[in-house]
Amino acid sequence: MGSRAGRLKRTTALLVSAALVLGLAACTGAGAAPQAPAQAGGSLPTDVTKQLQTAVTDAMTRAGASGAIVGVWAPWAGSWTAGLGTVSTDKGAANMSTSMSFRIASNTKSMTCTVLLALVDGGQVALADPVSKYLPRMVGLGGITLGQLCQNTSGIADYEPSLAAQFVTNPTRQWIPMELISDGLAEPLAGNPGVQFAYSNTGFVLLGMALQAATGRSWSDLYQAYVWGPLGLKHTSLPDSGVLTLPSPHAEGYASALDASGQPICDTVLNDTQLSPSIGWTAGGVVSTLGDLKTYVQALAGGTLVSAASSKAQWATVPLSGSAPTWQGYGLGVVTLGPMRGHDGDIPGFISAMMTEPKSGLTVVVMLNNSTVGGGFAQLLGMQLASIASKVPAVSGSKAPVIALPWSAEQAKQAMDENTICPPKGVTPAPANTAVPVPQSAD
Numbered sequence: 551m552g553s554r555a556g557r558l559k560r561t562t563a564l565l566v567s568a569a570l571v572l573g574l575a576a577c578t579g580a581g582a583a584p585q586a587p588a589q590a591g592g593s594l595p596t597d598v599t600k601q602l603q604t605a606v607t608d609a610m611t612r613a614g615a616s617g618a619i620v621g622v623w624a625p626w627a628g629s630w631t632a633g634l635g636t637v638s639t640d641k642g643a644a645n646m647s648t649s650m651s652f653r654i655a656s657n658t659k660s661m662t663c664t665v666l667l668a669l670v671d672g673g674q675v676a677l678a679d680p681v682s683k684y685l686p687r688m689v690g691l692g693g694i695t696l697g698q699l700c701q702n703t704s705g706i707a708d709y710e711p712s713l714a715a716q717f718v719t720n721p722t723r724q725w726i727p728m729e730l731i732s733d734g735l736a737e738p739l740a741g742n743p744g745v746q747f748a749y750s751n752t753g754f755v756l757l758g759m760a761l762q763a764a765t766g767r768s769w770s771d772l773y774q775a776y777v778w779g780p781l782g783l784k785h786t787s788l789p790d791s792g793v794l795t796l797p798s799p800h801a802e803g804y805a806s807a808l809d810a811s812g813q814p815i816c817d818t819v820l821n822d823t824q825l826s827p828s829i830g831w832t833a834g835g836v837v838s839t840l841g842d843l844k845t846y847v848q849a850l851a852g853g854t855l856v857s858a859a860s861s862k863a864q865w866a867t868v869p870l871s872g873s874a875p876t877w878q879g880y881g882l883g884v885v886t887l888g889p890m891r892g893h894d895g896d897i898p899g900f901i902s903a904m905m906t907e908p909k910s911g912l913t914v915v916v917m918l919n920n921s922t923v924g925g926g927f928a929q930l931l932g933m934q935l936a937s938i939a940s941k942v943p944a945v946s947g948s949k950a951p952v953i954a955l956p957w958s959a960e961q962a963k964q965a966m967d968e969n970t971i972c973p974p975k976g977v978t979p980a981p982a983n984t985a986v987p988v989p990q991s992a993d
Contacts, residue, residue: 551655551710551751551834551897551925587625587911590945594628601938605963606634606916609931612970612977613901614819615918617646617801621840624939625911626948631840637919638802648840651785651797652917653825654902655895656925657843658788658836659754660850661777663700663883666761667860668776675764677863677882684760690735693743696760699753700882701868707737708750715808718898721825724791727755730831747868747880751833754883758832769832780855781845786838791828796837803899806922806972814922816972822898822921834897843904843915850884851891851906865891877956885929888956890936896925903928905936910951912940923971930969934962 593599606618617635633646669675675684677697685691690706698704709730716723734752741748758769765772770788778786785797802823806814827835838846853861867879867886877888885893890912892905901924902917914932937959944950967980 551830551895589623589625589911590628590948592628592945594622594624594630594939594942598938598942599630601959602630602935603632603634605931605934605938605959606632608963609927609934609966610635610918611974612966613918613920613923613927614804614806614972614974615920616643616804617919619646619648619650619652619801619840619915619917620935621648621844621913621915622935622939623844623911623913624942626944626950627939627942628945637800639804646801647799649799651800651837651839652902652919653796653803653827653834653897653900654836654838654843654904655830655834655897655900656751657838657893657895657902657904658830658832658834659700659883659895660893661773661836661846661883662754662757662832663864664850664855665772665776666696666700666757667856667864667882669761669765671857671860675761681756681760684763685756688731691756695743696757697863697882698743699750699757699760702747702749702753702880703741703744703868704750704753704756705739705741705743705745705748706750706752706756707734707740708748709734709737709752709755711812712737714812715810717829718805718808718820718822721822721829721898722794724826725828726791727759727828727831730755731759747870751830754833755831773836777846777855781842781849783838783842783845786836786842786846788831788836789827791826791831794824794826796823801919804920804922805898814972816922819920819922820898825898830897834895840915840917843902844913847892847904847906847915848908848911848913851908875956887929887933889953890933890955892932894925894929894932896921896928901925901928903932905929905932907936907940907953910940910953912936912951912953914939923969927966927969930962930966933957934959934966937962 606620610618616639621631623629631648633648635646636643679696681691681694694704805822807818849855864882867881870878879886889907890905894903901921904915906913914935916928916932940953970979
């Protein structure tokens with residue numbers, strides 16, 4: 551999920567030497583990685599946690615978020631988890647905590663594609679199966695495969711841009727999948743099937759319908775069988791469309807209203823805490839927690855939920871655009887950023903990002919409770935935190951890994967500064983650095 555305004559602003563302004571880009575290109579599309587190393591006990595050093603906290607609080611200010619939930623795990627050195635700020639903008643509001651639930655938006659896509667790959671492993675479906683095999687009465691699906699839906703290469707237009715304003719201003723409205731799909735299919739094709747990357751929530755809702763038809767099982771059942779159950783995720787769910795509230799405890803979620811073109815109306819901030827998960831369903835409807843999302847992204851990056859062949863297929867990426875650097879790519883419901891693997895997302899009220907470097911186990915999960923800036927902002931914050939944590943020295947008995955991230959913490963922060971939408975009083979976007987490439991983020 552993601553607002554049109556947010557997606558148009560999602561950029562990764564990163565200065566990378568040609569040698570480093572070429573060196574990291576080989577990492578994209580690698581096969582299954584080993585499980586994350588054992589996590590060292592204890593907290594990260596105080597000077598590091600201060601840097602991390604400063605980065606998060608600065609991002610909160612720019613995003614207009616009252617609160618954040620964040621976790622950084624460096625297995626060789628320790629970890630840092632925190633609930634920062636307050637659950638709402640109300641005076642005297644309670645403090646945030648790391649146990650709170652939040653809407654994970656497009657991070658749901660990774661779970662949906664994990665289910666697809668598990669079904670492939672079980673011989674129930676194939677990535678090359680035409681979608682029409684499972685949805686034979688639906689028109690406009692010629693030549694499109696299940697795998698293309700997962701990789702955003704189906705060519706089907708995204709329903710979200712034309713509906714974003716409705717989602718923000720009327721978040722409790724319940725949508726049936728056919729409504730969302732019909733809106734996407736009514737738009738011009740973004741390209742021919744299998745040719746190029748074009749982000750499409752429509753494709754993931756179609757995938758949800760196709761796999762439901764193929765298995766005869768609900769998505770709550772499929773997620774539980776292939777993702778949540780095997781990982782022991784006790785606080786992750788896909789609420790029914792009529793369940794508008796988040797499990798307690800939780801923060802309030804905010805978003806600026808959007809005009810007809812999808813641009814934010816900065817003076818009108820709405821409380822979108824109550825929201826129907828049907829807005830995203832298998833594209834963005836899942837609710838989770840910091841701990842559960844950390845467990846999931848490590849399993850995702852390490853390929854532990856699917857076969858080695860399926861994990862290799864999942865992480866074989868396509869470019870985000872012709873101008874995107876080679877270290878950015880999109881696999882089957884997953885984003886690669888150099889050696890980091892994960893996803894990001896936004897849904898009215900919340901933005902989040904999850905990422906893991908599978909060899910070292912470096913993991914970052916972040917959530918902010920204002921979606922105006924878009925999921926790419928959360929992704930950039932995660933990249934900033936990852937850069938800071940990647941340089942932490944090892945505790946006694948451990949060895950610090952060499953993690954070649956093709957960005958610095960300063961560059962990630964600069965990109966966030968340049969892409970501040972609806973900045974609060976006293977905060978202005980930084981001038982764009984035209985000498986730096988600014989490819990569009992995946993979500």
